[in-house]
Amino acid sequence: MASRRPDAHHAAEFLGAPASPAGSSAAPSSRAVLESSPDALLVVAADGAIRMVNAATERMFGYSRAELVGQDHRMLLAEGFRSGFQRLFFALRRDADAAALPPVEAYGLRRDGSEFQGEIACSLVAPEDHPEGHPDAPADAAADAAAGADAVCMAVMVRDISHRQAADAGLRAAMSLLTATLESTADGILVVSGEGQIAGVNNQFLSMWGISRELLATRDDDAVLGFVMDQLVDPAQFIEKVTALYADPAAESHDVLDFRDGRTFERYSRPQLVAEEVVGRVWSFRDVTPARIAQDQITQAMADLAEQAALLKSLAFQDPLTGLSNRQLFNDRLVSALLGPRGTAVDVLLLDLDDFKEVNDILGHHAGDQMLIEVGRRLRACVRPHDVVARLGGDEFVVLLVGSLDPEAAAARIVESLKVPLWIDGTMLRPSLSLGLASISEDAVDASELLRRADVAMYAAKAAGKNRYLRFRPEMMTALVRRTEMEAGLRLAVDSGQIAVYYQPILSAERGVVVKVEALARWERDGEIVPPQQFIPAAERSGLIVEIGTEVLLRGCTEMKSWLAEDSSRFLAVNVSGVQLQHGDFAELVLAVTESCGVDPRQLVLEVTESVFFGDDCHVIRQLVALRKAGVRVALDDFGTGYSSLGRLQELPVDTLKIDQSFVAMIHTGAEKLPILTSMISMAHGLGLTVTAEGVETAAQAEYLIRLECDSLQGFFFSAPEPGSGLEPAISRSAEAFASLRGDRVPGNR
Ligand code: C2E
Ligand code: CA
Ligand code: CA
Numbered sequence: 001m002a003s004r005r006p007d008a009h010h011a012a013e014f015l016g017a018p019a020s021p022a023g024s025s026a027a028p029s030s031r032a033v034l035e036s037s038p039d040a041l042l043v044v045a046a047d048g049a050i051r052m053v054n055a056a057t058e059r060m061f062g063y064s065r066a067e068l069v070g071q072d073h074r075m076l077l078a079e080g081f082r083s084g085f086q087r088l089f090f091a092l093r094r095d096a097d098a099a100a101l102p103p104v105e106a107y108g109l110r111r112d113g114s115e116f117q118g119e120i121a122c123s124l125v126a127p128e129d130h131p132e133g134h135p136d137a138p139a140d141a142a143a144d145a146a147a148g149a150d151a152v153c154m155a156v157m158v159r160d161i162s163h164r165q166a167a168d169a170g171l172r173a174a175m176s177l178l179t180a181t182l183e184s185t186a187d188g189i190l191v192v193s194g195e196g197q198i199a200g201v202n203n204q205f206l207s208m209w210g211i212s213r214e215l216l217a218t219r220d221d222d223a224v225l226g227f228v229m230d231q232l233v234d235p236a237q238f239i240e241k242v243t244a245l246y247a248d249p250a251a252e253s254h255d256v257l258d259f260r261d262g263r264t265f266e267r268y269s270r271p272q273l274v275a276e277e278v279v280g281r282v283w284s285f286r287d288v289t290p291a292r293i294a295q296d297q298i299t300q301a302m303a304d305l306a307e308q309a310a311l312l313k314s315l316a317f318q319d320p321l322t323g324l325s326n327r328q329l330f331n332d333r334l335v336s337a338l339l340g341p342r343g344t345a346v347d348v349l350l351l352d353l354d355d356f357k358e359v360n361d362i363l364g365h366h367a368g369d370q371m372l373i374e375v376g377r378r379l380r381a382c383v384r385p386h387d388v389v390a391r392l393g394g395d396e397f398v399v400l401l402v403g404s405l406d407p408e409a410a411a412a413r414i415v416e417s418l419k420v421p422l423w424i425d426g427t428m429l430r431p432s433l434s435l436g437l438a439s440i441s442e443d444a445v446d447a448s449e450l451l452r453r454a455d456v457a458m459y460a461a462k463a464a465g466k467n468r469y470l471r472f473r474p475e476m477m478t479a480l481v482r483r484t485e486m487e488a489g490l491r492l493a494v495d496s497g498q499i500a501v502y503y504q505p506i507l508s509a510e511r512g513v514v515v516k517v518e519a520l521a522r523w524e525r526d527g528e529i530v531p532p533q534q535f536i537p538a539a540e541r542s543g544l545i546v547e548i549g550t551e552v553l554l555r556g557c558t559e560m561k562s563w564l565a566e567d568s569s570r571f572l573a574v575n576v577s578g579v580q581l582q583h584g585d586f587a588e589l590v591l592a593v594t595e596s597c598g599v600d601p602r603q604l605v606l607e608v609t610e611s612v613f614f615g616d617d618c619h620v621i622r623q624l625v626a627l628r629k630a631g632v633r634v635a636l637d638d639f640g641t642g643y644s645s646l647g648r649l650q651e652l653p654v655d656t657l658k659i660d661q662s663f664v665a666m667i668h669t670g671a672e673k674l675p676i677l678t679s680m681i682s683m684a685h686g687l688g689l690t691v692t693a694e695g696v697e698t699a700a701q702a703e704y705l706i707r708l709e710c711d712s713l714q715g716f717f718f719s720a721p722e723p724g725s726g727l728e729p730a731i732s733r734s735a736e737a738f739a740s741l742r743g744d745r746v747p748g749n750r
Contacts, residue, residue, distance in 0.1 A: 040158040043125060044073045048085060051153055060160060062111035073156075078107035078115045089154055092124045108158060119159045124152055188265075188285040191272060194249070197221060199280055208265070208287055233258040245269055249278040256288075263289040319391040321369060322376030330390035330398055334447045337402045338440065347407035349399040350454035351414065351435040354466040356395035361614030363427060370424045371431055378417045383410055398454070411437050411469040432467035434458055439471075456480050487538050493523055494547045500524050501555045502721035505734040506573070506692060506714040509706045512738040514731045516571040516605065516712065517563075519556035520721045521548055536577070545577045550589065557597035557604075559724040564603045573605040573635065578612040578620075587623040591630055602631030605656065609637050613652055624653045635692065640680065650687050656712075657684040661695025664715070670700035681708050703741055713738075 034041060040057035044050055053068050061068070061076050074082040084106060103121040110116065182189055188205030192198055198221055206213065209228055216224065229235040238257060245251055250271050257265045265285045272280040317329035325333075337346045353359075353375065360368035372395065379389045379397060388400040399414070401407050414435060421430045436457025438450050457472035460479060464470065493499055499521060506516035523530035539545040553574050560572045580586055594601045606627065612620055624634050635656035636649075640663055649657070659680060666674055684691045693705045696715030705713060718734035 042068075042073065042076075042156045042158070043153050044085065044156055045153050046089065046151075048072050048074065057158070060110075060158065061108065076108055076158075078109045081106040084120075085154075088122050092122065092154065093152065103159075105161070108160075116160055116162050117165050119161045121157045121159075123155050125155045126152065186286065188287075190283040190285075191280055192283065193280045194278065196246070198224065205285065208285055231259050231261070233260055241267075241269075245281065249281070257285075263287060264292040265289075319376075322373050322391050324376050324380070324397070325388050325390035327390060327392045330388055330392070330400060331447060333388045333400055334450070337400065338445060338447060338450075340402070344403050344440075345401070345405070345407070346440040346450070347401040347404055347410075348438050348450050348454040349401065349407065349411055349414065349435055349469075350438075350451065350458045351397050351399075351433045351469075352458055352462070353395035354432045354434055354462070356431075358611050358614070359429065359431075361611055363424065363429075367424045367427070367429075371422065371429060374422050374424075375418065375431060375433070378420075379414060382413045382417050398451075407437060407439060408469075408471065411435050411471075415467065415469050434461035434466050435469035436461055437469055437471045459483075483538065486535060487542050487544075489525065490523070490535055490539055490542070490544055493525065494544055494551065498524050499548055499551050500723060501552050501559065502723050503556075503560070503727050503730075504714060504721035505719045505727075505731050506571075506712050507718055507734055507738055509710055509713055512735060514718075514734050515569060516573055517560060517727065518573040518575070518607070518714065518721070519552050519560075520575070521552050522721075522723075540577055540579050543579065545579050546583060549575075549577060549580045550593070553590065553593050554597070555724075557593055557599045561597055561599055563727075564599055568600070568603065571603050571605050571633070572599070573607055575607045575637065576612075578609070581608070581612050581620045581623060584619060584623075587626045587630075590627060590632065600631070601627075602633075604631075605633045605635050607635045607637040607658065610639070610652075621653060628653055628655075638694075640676075649684070649689065654689060656690045656692055658692045658694050659710075661715075664693050664695045664697075664701050664705070667698075667701040667704045670704045674704075677705075678708055681710055685709070699741055702738070706741070 028036075035055045037054055037056055040060045041052075041054045042050055042057055043052040050068050050071055050073050053065055055065075057063075057068065058065055068076075073085060077084070084104065088104075103119045106118060106120050107115045108118045182202040183204070185202070186204065188208040189200075189202045190198065190205050191200040198216070198219075201211075201216065205211070206216065209231070211224060211227060215227065229238065232238050241253065241255060245253055252268075252270045254266065254268050257267050259265070264287075266288050268284045268286075270282055271278040272282050317326055317332075318324070319326045334346070334348065337344070340346075353371070356368065356371070359371055372391070375395075375397065376389070376391060379399060383389060383399055383401065387402070387404075390398050390400075392398055399410070401410060404410060415433065418431050418433055421428050423429070436454045436459065438444065438453035438457055440450065444450050444453060453472040456476045456479075457470045460476045461468050461470040463479070470476075500523075502520045502522050503517040504520060505514040506518060507513060508515040521532050521536070523532075523535050536545065536548075539548050556572050556574055564570050564572060576586075583589075590604070590606070591601060594604055606624075608624075628634060633655040634653055635658050636652070636654045637658045638660045639657045640660045657680070659677070663674075663677055663680070666672070666677070681691050690711040692712040692714060693701075693710045694714050696702050696705065696713045696717045698717055701715075702713055702717055718737045719730040722730040
């Protein structure tokens with residue numbers, strides 16, 4: 001193929017520039033433009049021969065123009081790219097409308113054998129358009145003719161895009177870095193376009209939400225949204241937030257999503273910006289469930305701890321049984337009340353249940369606890385909510401009134417409140433209490449003094465007959481001192497033989513003669529007789545009762561030995577305190593005494609109260625059983641005053657029932673109906689026990705009791721207790737008194 005100079009005019013047209021007169025100074029010539037193009041421009045004929053090249057072609061491929069024109073164009077293409085020309089050519093010719101196909105990428109081959117990546121754009125050039133050969137070369141008419149009918153050529157532009165590839169590589173690297181980053185983050189990321197379409201997600205997003213690639217591939221955003229919403233505890237809040245953010249595309253947000261399955265995500269949202277323009281929104285989700293669980297656990301642990309601390313604190317100041325305050329809290333409150341403003345009334349009401357030990361012993365600890373709880377409840381109800389009610393221990397309670405106008409009224413309410421009977425395990429109980437009241441005053445300003453005074457007053461209330469309240473009076477202190485003195489004196493009395501024994505006759509209702517005498521202790525103190533009620537409780541408290549009891553038994557046996565010996569149907573009755581029975585050798589001691597005195601144990605009666613049977617230890621019963629085996633009889637004293645019932649009698653090792661004087665006192669005229677007495681006596685008989693009535697003071701009482709078939713009678717009507725020396729006349733007087741009774745006895749009487 002010959003090299004020819006293409007016409008300058010044609011060349012300009014080939015480049016799409018308007019034709020301009022050659023040499024015009026107003027605009028560069030077409031040729032100049034062609035030559036100065038930075039892209040390689042070639043014209044290739046239908047047979048693939050190069051017709052024309054520009055300077056850039058020479059530079060790009062390293063051939064001179066002369067070396068190229070007329071050569072096959074494929075010399076400029078790298079292996080694998082050489083067949084493209086024909087395809088393009090025919091495609092362009094087939095579709096005449098397509099002015100130009102989009103550029104294609106191909107590898108060029110330089111003279112030195114090196115390759116480079118280029119972008120190639122082609123378009124057809126009409127026969128009359130295409131320049132010939134070298135722009136500088138004259139047109140070759142012969143070559144033109146040789147081209148024949150198919151003179152259509154293709155204009156080819158080649159642009160070296162190696163630099164762009166470098167930039168693309170950078171972009172790819174950046175993209176891969178970004179992808180790697182997105183995929184390696186623990187956060188789930190979702191990008192939504194400005195139109196609301198899902199523009200991209202990372203894998204973490206899909207796995208966090210459990211969205212399958214298939215679901216995502218459907219491009220059904222509603223389905224994806226529905227899937228998301230189903231998992232949330234509060235889908236409405238989710239939608240609300242999304243809506244709010246789309247209304248304000250530039251806004252950022254952060255909130256928390258709770259899942260139905262217990263997970264928690266943090267949700268961040270920020271606009272996606274391109275050149276400072278919002279084109280979409282980036283959502284990132286972080287699974288904070290473990291952190292939340294840990295936080296929840298910490299919060300729970302803290303709450304538990306606080307609760308426990310509060311509980312411990314409350315327990316430290318609370319009586320566990322009744323839920324009332326305890327001693328410590330009471331003391332604290334009393335001390336601070338006493339430090340309060342001058343002139344504020346401060347009253348301490350100390351109280352103790354009467355005979356609580358019996359409830360515990362007879363009905364059991366459960367009943368005792370129930371009673372304490374109920375008493376606590378009633379106490380609380382008697383005072384204002386802010387008044388302190390505390391249990392000090394056992395059956396001892398205390399109430400602190402601060403600023404009370406009428407503490408006596410409160411004390412009276414408390415005593416009254418216990419009069420309502422209470423039912424425990426089917427048994428009706430009537431608890432009572434003794435209450436001591438002490439108030440702040442000029443000479444009583446400290447807590448311990450106030451408590452001491454309340455205690456003294458409470459003791460006085462007990463001594464005055466229980467079931468009442470007493471306000472502290474200074475004389476009570478003297479009584480207390482006396483009591484302490486008494487305990488000291490009693491010790492001395494026992495040691496120096498001041499304990500004497502008096503005897504009270506007991507008559508057989510059948511025979512009308514004295515068949516028994518009861519030994520009763522007396523304290524002959526400085527010429528006066530101290531009654532047992534005054535010293536027996538003190539003796540029991542101090543334990544001196546053991547020595548006193550032994551002394552009474554010894555003296556009784558000694559002094560009554562001959563009277564007993566005269567008639568084997570005569571008896572000596574001796575009172576025995578529960579304290580004595582606690583001593584394991586009591587039975588041996590009794591039998592040793594009777595033996596040493598030469599008294600038949602079968603003529604001895606031991607009087608015990610029912611409370612001795614209900615202590616924790618069963619050796620009390622064992623001792624009485626052993627004594628009964630030796631012939632000693634046991635009488636149940638003061639029957640009817642305790643909590644025991646007739647029903648329990650048959651279980652006890654008892655021979656005789658002594659009906660308490662309070663029942664006998666119910667007989668006034670002798671005409672009244674007293675079913676309780678009747679049933680007591682007949683029940684005792686039914687159980688094989690004999691019955692003695694105590695405190696018989698009138699003939700009417702004696703006659704009434706005889707009519708009820710009571711076996712024995714004792715009381716001032718016959719004789720008061722007398723010292724051993726005065727017993728003979730007392731015995732005679734008793735028989736005379738009996739003989740004076742009307743003899744209207746029920747037939748069949750024993
Ligand atoms: P108790 O065993 O119930 O003794 C009967 C008490 O009733 C005696 O009081 C007696 O004097 C009194 N009494 C007798 N007949 C009548 C009467 O018709 N009317 C009235 N109102 N009272 C009458 P005492 O001697 O003052 O004894 C009181 C309590 O002291 C005794 O009650 C007994 O529980 C206790 N006691 C007396 N001596 C001893 C003793 O040696 N040991 C023990 N442990 N306690 C004793
Ligand atoms: Ca007695
Ligand atoms: Ca009695």
